[in-house]
Amino acid sequence: MFEEFTLERVELPDATLRVRHGGSGPPVLLLHGHPRTHTTWYRVAPLLAEHHTVVCPDLRGYGQSSKPADTDDHGGMAKRALADDMVALMAHLGHRRFAVVGHDRGSYVAFRLAMDHPEQVSHLAFLGLVPIGEALERANERFARLWWHWFFFGQPKKPERAILADPDAWYGNSPEKRVQMGAENYADYYAAVHDPATVHAMLEDYRAGLGIDREHDAADREAGRSLRCPTLVLWPLFDDEEELYADILSIWRPWAADLRGHGLRSGHHLAEEVPEELAAALLGFLNGG
Template identity: 40%
Template sequence: MVSIGDQKISVHVGGSGTPLLLLHGYPQNHSAWIKLAAPLARHFTCVIADLPGYGASSIPADAASHETFSKRRMAALLVSAMASMGHNNFSVMGHDRGARVAYRMALDHSTTIRRVVVIEIVPTSDMWSAFDAEMAMKAYHWSFLAQPSPLPERLISGDPVFYLEWTLRSWTKGNCLDVFDPRSLESYRKQIRDPFRVHAMCADYRAGASIDRSLDLADQVRGANVTAPLLFVWSKLGFPKKAGDPLSLWRGWSDNASGAEIDAGHFIPEETPDALLAAAVPFLSADA
């Protein structure tokens, strides 16, 4: 546990080499990297964190603006946590919600981030702009989880494991849970049974619909770019594919963006870990 002010960030650390921060997505926690931790640790010093509000990390007090769950605040907390461990310059790889923290980190802390890998997202403002009938059906959780408290919290907590497993299963290529390690599944089930964690996850999405989107739009107006080399990895069947040409969207945010499409569902780190390693390790190992 790394203490940053009144917050604690839960991390698992292993390996050797240049530091690499790994950030999970929704509705998961650090266990999302269970298939990749050992292979990545052969190349990097891996810091596998629970995002604020998830796993065993502290749950920030929510605010009317949801600023405490903004990706800007999460990024700042995680950068401070890395600095407290002696990592003042590092690469970051994030999936889903963790990827949103990762690119915000690269925007706000450009001298800190060496390289950034974003998996299976397009920028938040671009994602909202892409909502049509098809996207609204596929990514219904974006508007559902962002509804005012306690509506989504009460509905999810009526049968939390059903909701979790429906979500996980429906976003995989094979519409099954077999791609998830049993230890990870049990960790996700434990998390979703905790009403305080459910509230935190909803607050994360409320921030995405409000302050995160506003921050992105402001950055677009001022022409802010990710200066670190950026690798975008997306699936043939996931959400970014529905947004048009997802790599071109990232090239609007970065002058040094490359990409790789993988034959998988949404959960690339757990569905196709070898393909992700093949794309990410050479990129993360390259000289800046």
Template identity: 40%
Template sequence: MFKAFLPLQIQTGGASLHVLKGGAGEPLLLLHGYPQTHVMWHRIAPRLTESFTVILADLRGYGDSSKPKGEPDHSNYSKRVMAQDMIEVMSQLGYESFHVIGHDRGARVLHRMLLDHGKRIKKAAIIDMVPTYETYATVDKAFATAFYHWFFLIQPAELPERLIAGQAEYFLHNTLKSLSRDISVFTPEALAEYVRCFSDPATIHGICEDYRASASIDLLHDEADLQQKVQCPLLVLWGTNGFLGRHYDILAIWRERAEMVQGYGIPSGHFLAEEAPEETYHALQLFFSQG
């Protein structure tokens, strides 16, 4: 799926990150969501290399990146630390400023990057994500039903880890199916990669720690920065058939959090890059190519 990309393993202050690099032009970092890996970009990333140097990375705890054991306060899976991972990756690759696209959990990491390292990021795109603080502040029965895993994964270790490990592939398939139009939108090759990575008990623990951090230390960081706005140009995309697109006024929410926002919905479920790759690619290509 990524034959033209160079695989790398980059050591940051707290993790060893699996990274792929390909193409030529301005650097563009792509961050994946749950329960996936960098593979989620396989329908878009090769085309983006025609205009950009594309960097794909597995977040710590996911894919083939390292999966440190969570700290008692979950701080080593805070979005601040995960954002720092990516800043260090880009620095080691020689990029002081760059563009970033984030989907789902990767978009949460991106949001923290924009707050902590805003001067490093030229333009950013957030795909199908509402800020974590906003989500927890407005949660209702509909959200808790559609995103039950938010509240399951944050339970103390090792309850979710042990239960998921018993039926990891079933749990993964159920998650993908519940958030997409149909699980058939995922290619067999991509699905096999998701299953391979998700079947590792260390990955399950890392994912749980990611969510535990979002329900604890991330909220403290977010609350402290509620008045801080994203300064760079921001594109926001969402799936009009997905829960977030139906439940929130996503553009209005991000206009409260950023100075320069544009965006729109795309006919898709949650996984835009795989469910609607053409529309998603064209939206991203146009935004990042504009002067």
């Protein structure tokens, strides 16, 4: 994986992150979701690296990056804290201004990064999902039926016990999944979901989402803040997003003046399932197409 990319551990003020980076040109930061690690991008990153410097970290709490101490407000896994890590990481690598692409929970980090540090984000791309506050305001019966895990993960202790009792059953590990993900990517993910410290941190991510992250979104909306950079939203047509939200772009429009987007014929993990189509869409956006 990631031929000609550099793999290293970077010590930051509040976290130590495992990160791969490679390529040349304008920088783009790729942020993975739950329960993946940065290796989820291994099919997309080399395609982007033909035109861009590509940076792929394990987010704080995920994969082989450091795990924060627990706090009552779950602030160690707040998207603001993870976004601050990304600013520090990119500065360490010499990038003051950069594009950001987020998938799943990484989309929420990307959103918070662009809201809190608008001068440093040139372009912003979300793969699925809507802002956390918007999602929770629309948490009707359909949301509870399809994404009930948000609320289960938000409970104390019980999710860890359920998942760690049988991670393979919980995350659906199978020969088919290994083929779809690719052997090395699957091995990295498999190690993560079997590590108690990583599982706990990933759940703290969801606990932060139901509390402090929602509060940050609400404060932005109350203050009338919005995204300042060009914004692309891509969503999988074979997942739940359209069933949940119907017109996804209409939810994003109050947050982003320069907005575009469309669906891709994929399941939830676009970077693994349709890497060429995803890379083409991202390059068209990043390069002004």
